[in-house]
Amino acid sequence: GEAAEFIAREKPQVVAFVQAETSSGAYQPGKAICDAAHKVGALVIADCVTSLGGMPVKVDETGIDIAYSCTQKGLSCPPGLAPITLSPRALELLRQRQSPPRSWYFDLKLLDDYYDGAHRYHHTAPISMFYALREGLRIIAEEGLEARWERHRRNHLALVAGLEAMGLPMHVAEGKRLWVLNTPRLPEGINDVKVRKHLMANHGIEVLSGFGPLAGKVLRIGLMGASSTQENVVFFLEALEEALRAEGYTPAGSGKSAAEKFYKSL
Template sequence: MEEPNVGELKPPERVLLGPGPSNVHPRVLGAMNTSIVGHLDPYFVDIMDEVQDLLRYVFRTDNEWTLPVSGTGSASMEAGISNLVEPGDTVLVPSNGYFGARMESMAQRAGGETVRVDAPWGEPLDAVDVQEAFNEHQPDIFGFVQAETSTGTLQPDVSELVDIAHSHDALTIVDTVTSLGGVELHVDDWGIDVSYSAAQKCISCPPGASPLTLNDDAMDKILSRETEPRCWYLDLAELEDYWGDNRSYHHTAPVTNIFGLREALRIVAEEGIEERWNRHLRVSGALKSGIEAMGLEMNSRDDAWLPTLNAVRVPDGVDDDTILRRLVEEYNIEISAGLGDLEGEILRIGCMGHSARAQNVLYLVDALGEILDDEGVDVSPGDAVAATSDAL
């Protein structure tokens, strides 16, 4: 068996305007390019406390159980779901995007029975439908998505949906993967019981340690489970024994990722969370202005526009693959295609964290305009860039 002969790592310098990862601030990479320490080192133990405080800041919560899960976003998602859901629980999940289906699969594997509240892909849930689903199924847990990465749709009335669940004595799990640090979110004020997110979206940290927070009601349900959670690696009572005061060894934390996450969250705190939400609105709003000035159409209605992930209808006369390929090959820009019911129908243009900057949206609007013009679509690239510029 010969040694494989692989060359030096030379990744291309992409402008990351897809559904994540977003571009990483050099300070975050610098924090990861430091001496590693042990996961039980006294220095690291202090870092753990700081990361938890920073996570509470971005989630807008005082929740004790607030920690980064040692995996990418789907790991914090499954940690939330697989600990909260006990065999026999009924779990209400949405059908209006890819991540509702993932919730459903995770809840079923945890032993839950799942029921659905429907909405078309690309539209938010309607509170009336949620109310009806509660009346019909009396679920124990309601999971839904604040910012659907697969469709670029914002759920604009999170606190209202949480209130419906609480009035039926159900707990809520809210997916904030594509909203945390980019879209207004108040875990405590809105009463959210469990929320999970990812590092590589609006926090702009390489993926590998993923934010999760749970309130006391969720914690109490987990601590009074009759059966163990089905995944040892994601067992929150054991994780909390490491992240909490006991500092008991559970598994080796991804130390370097935690260093990076700390720096990325520090940058969020320096900017200020509300200013950061406003920046996403402003920069992505300028992108939207450019897109619309080009004659293209947004897929979401205005109250469900998701500034961190813009769903744009693919115009007639060109296919999405061509646009994506030319953006990467000719401009080094990554955006993404639609999924599921929206496959071939939309472009997904992210505007998250360190990627959400004026130079990136100007460059994207210019590049997209040039490509569409070249492909024979009737657009005016110059007007589009001007509209973007005016809105910045």
């Protein structure tokens, strides 16, 4: 709606959006943005850093021209690579580009030459990272991409059931929530730093704080790739209940029971 109007009015050459917003916990597949952008001839670049491997990315169906991601989140490989994909149209525009890029490091024309052309040396590749990525992709293929999405969705729903049972509402409306990063609102007067320190000190669980306008108001709880498991969800809910009680908050109900009930209902 809003984005489509803006795009139609401004007629940009490039539209960029974040598919999985790690600061807020919101997901937008991007179809509406891509349709609006393509109507004015713009190229769409999507930040899929937090979605790839945990939620649908589907660049072709959505109409994303250039998508990039990382290896250490949904793909659960070591950090160090940024997978990228270009649509035929984006590649065509790249090949027609006359002006030099701002930085040698990210000269996609040289990379294109390397992969699809003369195999001209661009840089020394971080070989070990490629082996790690290949192994990560093999594990994903073994699980099946759709089964992997479903696992992330299920564990996200169980976590949300638990959080809501405890009296912590989600910051993002239902249907727009990330399955890989969950942002419950903290009860009024509860200090997020103390809760997070309790989780780390007593259970070795690292949960992030909100930032910008959400600083101190939400927790950011990751359930990505290998870490998205039933065991982790249940263990986390118990630990969070303990941490909240230590700060003087009495949960409305048992998060653990609500999550277990959800799993039993499947």
